[in-house]
Each structure stands twice: as structure tokens, then as C-alpha cells.
Amino acid sequence: DAGVIQSPRHEVTEMGQEVTLRCKPISGHDYLFWYRQTMMRGLELLIYFNNNVPIDDSGMPEDRFSAKMPNASFSTLKIQPSEPRDSAVYFCASSLETGAGYTFGSGTRLTVV
């Protein structure tokens, strides 16, 4: 398996623009997680899905953030409109169980100028 695949690897955008991050989980993994990593706040869980259904979105910072999982092999995290404080590395992870064995992707480094 190629692991968890995220795209793009790097994204630079202007404030106010819409940003879409993409993730392909490992085949057969029923859980998918979106994390944000910053120096100040470390690894923060934004939202996670089980069998394509959002289970916990309490970490989504505000309404500008939305996530979807239209099928078992694809998820998106969208920020609209983007702000400079959204600059961070965004990771997607998948697992067979909700609380164990997470496999992370390589991340998307987002810079909002």
C-alpha cells in the first residue's frame, strides 16, 4: 500500500482565497482524521470520520473550515476564506480503529499571505 496520500504538499495562497486540501486514506481503514500542526499548539485534531460519516468536529476552529468524505477513498478539508493564522501543516491520518494505529500522510504545508 502507498500509505496515506495527501495533496498538495505545499500551498501558498492569498488571504481571502479558498483552499482545498485532499487526502486518500489507506484502503480498508474505516477511520480518517484531519490534524493541524503548529509550533504554538502542536498537533490538534480538527475532525474525524468513521465509514465516511463525521463523528467529531469539535476541533474545527470556526465556520470557515469544512471537511467532507464523499467515499471511502477520498476526503477534503476546505478553508474559505483563508486567513494568515490558518498557516500550518495539515495532516491526514487513517486507521482501522478509532483510538489506535494511526498512519499519517506527509502533510500539506499551507501558507496564507
Add this chain to the structure above:
Amino acid sequence: GENVEQHPSTLSVQEGDSAVIKCTYSDSASNYFPWYKQELGKGPQLIIDIRSNVGEKKDQRIAVTLNKTAKHFSLHITETQPEDSAVYFCAATEFQGAQKLVFGQGTRLTINP
């Protein structure tokens, strides 16, 4: 909810020496404790984990110990090598509605040749 604290934030050791990273957690219901290694430009990678019914687990030069009474667990790396240089994260399960992992703030480990 679960709170995971990790110490130290940075650690520098001579090649060949041992390194120890410690974490405490707050939720006595937590039963799964993984450790992740993150190299520059990559996502966190699971290196070892332990469940609450076990006190210690070893995998070659890496070991993890768990003290459920005191609610702390530690990562031990022996005979350190330059390739051990990375950021290490501990995590613990949180049980609020559904299980999810809560991560510590990370330890930047540097191995000096």
C-alpha cells in the same frame, strides 16, 4: 477531556548514550499509549505502543514503560544513533463520546556525534 504533558521539550544526548522522554496523562480510563517519531518534512510515524494491561514493551533499542497508578509513561532509546534525531510525540486515548488520540507537545531529540 484528556490532557497529555510531555517532558522535556528538547533533549540532546551523545551518540551511544540513552535518551528518556516522559509523559503524563489525566484520564484514568485511557488504555492505549503510542509513541510517534516525526522527521523533518514528514508526518509522524508510529514507532511503538503499549496497552494498559502491560507494564513494559521492548522493540530492539526502543522500550516503553507504563505506570497506570501514577498515570505516566516513558520512552527509552538505548545506544542512540544520529538517525534517532527527530521530534517524538506521545499520545493517549481520550474517551469522550468516541475514542480519539490526544498528543503531547513533542520532544526534539538531537543526537550529537
